[in-house]
Structures are given as C-alpha cells and as structure tokens.
Amino acid sequence: MITVWSPDGVGEVRAGDDLAAVVLTALERSDRRLADGEVLLVTSKVVSKAEGRARRSTREAELPGETERVVARRGPTQIVRTRLGLTMAAAGIDASNVAAGWVLLLPEDPDASARRLRTAVRDRTGVNIGVVVTDTAGRAWREGQTDIAIGAAGVRVLESFAGRTDAYGNPLAVTAPAVADELAAAAELGQGKLGSRPFAVVSGRADLVLPPGEDGPGARALVRAEGADLFGYGAREAVVRALRGDPADRAPFGSAAPAEELAEALLEVTGTPAESVAGGLRVAADGPAVAALAFAHGWEVAAFRAGLAVLRPVTP
Template sequence: MSTISVTAPDGLPEVRAGDDLAALLAPVLAPLADGDVVVVTSKVVSKAEGRVVVGATREEALAGETDRVVARKGPTQIVRTHHGLVMAAAGIDASNVELGSIVLLPVDPDSSARALRARLLELTGANVGVVVTDTAGRAWREGQTDIAIGAAGLLVTEDFAGRVDGHGNELAVTAPAVADEIAGMAELAQGKLRGRPVAVVRGRADLVLPSGEDGSGAVALVRAEGADLFGFGAREAVVRAVAGDPADQAVFGTPASTEELLRALGAAVGTSTGTATAYGSGVEVRGSQEPALVVVLAFAHGWVVDGTFDGPTGRDRLRLRPSTP
C-alpha cells in the first residue's frame, strides 16, 4: 500500500518585497521531515522577490514578459515567456494582490526554488524538495491546473522507458511529469481563495534528491523550440509561413521528410503547384502556376529554395532542399 498526504496550513502572513520567504514558511510548515516536498505558489515567491507592479495592467506588462506570441484569439494571447513557458498573458496575474497591482512570474523560478530549499535546510535541518507552481490551461482541455514552473532537489520526471508492465508490454516513452502531478495535488489542498499558498506533500521521498543535489529543475519540462507539434496557433502558423521570416524557422521544427513535403504539395492546391518529384536529397517542382505558394509550403515544412525559376514563364522549375542537413 502507498500513501501520499498533502497538508496546506493556514497562518502565512502577507508576503512583501524583501521578505525572507523561508523564514516565514518554516514555522507554518513545522515540523518538516527529510523527503518532504514543499510546494509554494509563484505568487508569493514573486511578492518576496519584488515582482509586483503597481499601477500597470496586464496588457501593458505583457510585451516585456513575452518571448514570442504563440496564438491570439480575441483579447486572449497565448505567449511563450522568457522562461520558455507557454501561458495565457505570460502568467501575469491580478488576483490575490492589492487592487491596481499585477504580479509577474519570478525571473528564474528554478533559482528561486534552489534558494528556498537551501534556506529551509538551514532553518529546519530538513532535506526537502521544493516546487514553485503556477496555474495554466491545457491544450484540448477546459479548465486550469497548477504546474511546476520551478523545482529544486526533486526528480521532475520518472522515466519508465524500457520497463515492462504487468502484461509483458515494454514501455516506450512513458515519463510521468511528477513535478506537475505534485503541483496539481498540492493545489487541491491549497485552493484558490483560502489564503494557503504553500503545502507539504509527504510520501514521495524517493523523488527527493540528496542535500546539495538540486537536479535539473523544472526547466527540463519545457520543450525546446521546434520540438512541439504546436509551436504556433492555427492562424499564426499560416501567417508566419507566408511571412517566411527565417527567425521563425526553428518553431516549425526539423525539416519534414521528402515524402511528407510531396504529399503536402499534392494536397494543398493539386495540379496548380505543378509536378513535384524527388531528386537526390531535394525536391524539384516543374510547371507550377503558384510558385509563391510552393515557397510557403516549403517553409512550413522546414525546406528552402535551392535554385531559381527558369523558362519563358519564369516559373518552370523550382528546386527545394531541407533547411538543415
């Protein structure tokens, strides 16, 4: 039998810029034990680190917190932050803060988690893991849940690849994001309006690293640009492919195979793209009536022009190659 418990205590005072957050948390969380996981919302971490902005709106602060826009729909903007997180409005929040103020995410949530872990060890003598959380929506799902945006002293994923289940099936890519699971579990006890921004999860000491080993941090849960199948929203993907900015190439990912590009050319506009055939490591398109569209499709698939139009119409032949070998 396995038992995991979550305790979200009352009694934490209002946190302000410059406060020693660990010193405020230690008496509220006492007694801590080795192997506990302390889960704290990014809101109180940001407050202690002076990330509260007075007299500004989310819209005014959004540009400074945005690495790039992923998708827009009406007034909603989903952006990739400087941390690599993809979140609505860059995680900027106006709840649980004084009227007329907003709270930005911590500059480096993993660093915040490491500092908090070290200070809690100093104050309590307990070797704990630390998770810094924030609330996020999920693609294809209604509602929100808390996720780990910072972590220290904790395995953030478990790797089951290569193991065999009870039926003899070998697991291929199963890797539970346990830091996110802990964040969601803690939020169930904390609630949104109960004034409990911290919780202790007990029962997974196997995930907590030895003192002095902070681990990869929650940054390990962030997919690299181009590794996500949904680097842009549906509308933005069309616009960015048409614009063809080389800076966007990485977001579309590694070049598609020759076969995939040929299928796309055939499916997009039929015969108006001309006749596309493979040659060596490239693709040659002849007789296209829509050469600009061919270029857009190539860009969206990680391919670029490797040759010029020629012939009396100026669009008889176009050669394409992968943007990277």
C-alpha cells in the first residue's frame, strides 16, 4: 500500500532557513516521524526561498538569464529549455506565493539541493530516506499541469522493464516508468496548491530508495539530451529555424536522418524523386525548400549545379 502524508502548519520559509529543521519540526508538530525507506518530497518554491532565489523583479527581466534556448512562443508565452535542461513555460520562474513585485527562480542545482537535504535528515535522525524536489509543469498535447521531479537524491528516478515480458508473454522493449515524476504527482495530490503544505512523505515504495551514501543520478537523468527529443521546437519555430539554416540550431533536430527518409520528404514537397550518389542524394530541384528540408533532416546542400542539388548528411 502506498500512502501520501502532508503536514499542515508550515510557516513562511525565508532565505537562509535550515530546510531540514523546517521539515522535521513540521513533522514533529504532527506527531509524525520519518522512517527508513520513505520518500520526502519538497516543492521547489520552499527550496528556492531557503536558498535565496527570490528576486525583486519580473518574469520578463529574469527569463533571459534562465533560458538556454526558446522552444516555442505564442504571444507573450514562451516555452524554453532552461539552463537545467528542463522544458518549461517561462523557465519555471514563479510569481505566486511571493510578495507582489517579487519572483522565484528555480533552485540553482535541484539535485544538489536534494542531496543536502537528504544528508541533513540522516545526520539528525539516522533515517535513510529518498528526497525529491518537485515543480509544476505542463505537458505537450495535454491540458492542465502536474508536478514533476526536478531534483532527486537517494531515489531511483527511472524503473526499467526492458527485457521482461508482460502477463501475455509480450516483450517489453522500452518501458521505463519515470517513478520520480509519479512520486511528485502523488505528493501534489496530498499537498494541494493552496494548502500551505510544501512537504509530503510517501511510504510504501522503499524499493525505490537507495542505500545510505548512494544518491543516484538525480532527476537530471530524466532530461533528454538535445536532439534526442522528437519535439525540439514548436511547430512554427521548427519551420523558421529550418528555413534560416543556422548551424547553431541543428542540435534540436537530432542526428542525420536516413537517406530514404529525406528522399521521401523531398518527393512529397518538390514532387521530384531523389537519386543516390556517392555519400548522399541528388535531386533535380533547388531553392529554399530543398535547403530547409535538408537542414531539418540533419543534412546539408553540398552543391547547387544547374538546377540540381547535391545533399550530404552532416557529420556529427
């Protein structure tokens, strides 16, 4: 059985506060003690407050410093890849639960924050727990938001079922539940958005908690590398980036596609079949459409000659 428990009565957390002491005090007031194998989940808001990440500023002013690149933009809304590798609206900069005119940036290193909290709890109680730092994020193709893990220590963040079979004997090839995200979502149900309960304890999954001294890879392991995500840009942004053809924009499009895939796209757009040549393709068409298609597939135009384009994959 899995249980989620979240204490009431947690006061305002301020810069410099001892977060472990705040957590343990809140638990003691509720006549609750942590036990080996439990997972403590803490919202990024209180971690950021304790670490002095509040700024008298605006989202717009702070966004450039937290952004690695813009993924998509719709009016004033920007979805960005942050310096932590997370893809979030406004880089996760929060203007709620802070005084007017202030914003909260995400923790500088949420995995390190989780490690420090885990160590402090063990030093003071002798209990071996896992720690997850959570934040709220939207999902592509889904309405609403849910909490995810942005920092973790002492917790398996992924389970792997690759190589196993289901009850019908079907092989499981790529099944890998993001259990740290599932823990974060479960904790949010117990905390609520307006309940002033920034901590939650999940029990019943001691199998996910690592032995003392083993912190694991952290939540950073849940972030896909540039080029490994099939949705590196928004729909409009992908068109613009491909037409612009700046080599600095290549990574989110991924590694070079097979020649057959590019040839199919060329035929669909230009109506002209491509033929194989040594190390590439040749198509009786040129212009920006061919160059953009090549760029989006990880290829480049090696030469334009009399209406013929010679295309070659870009070497990583």
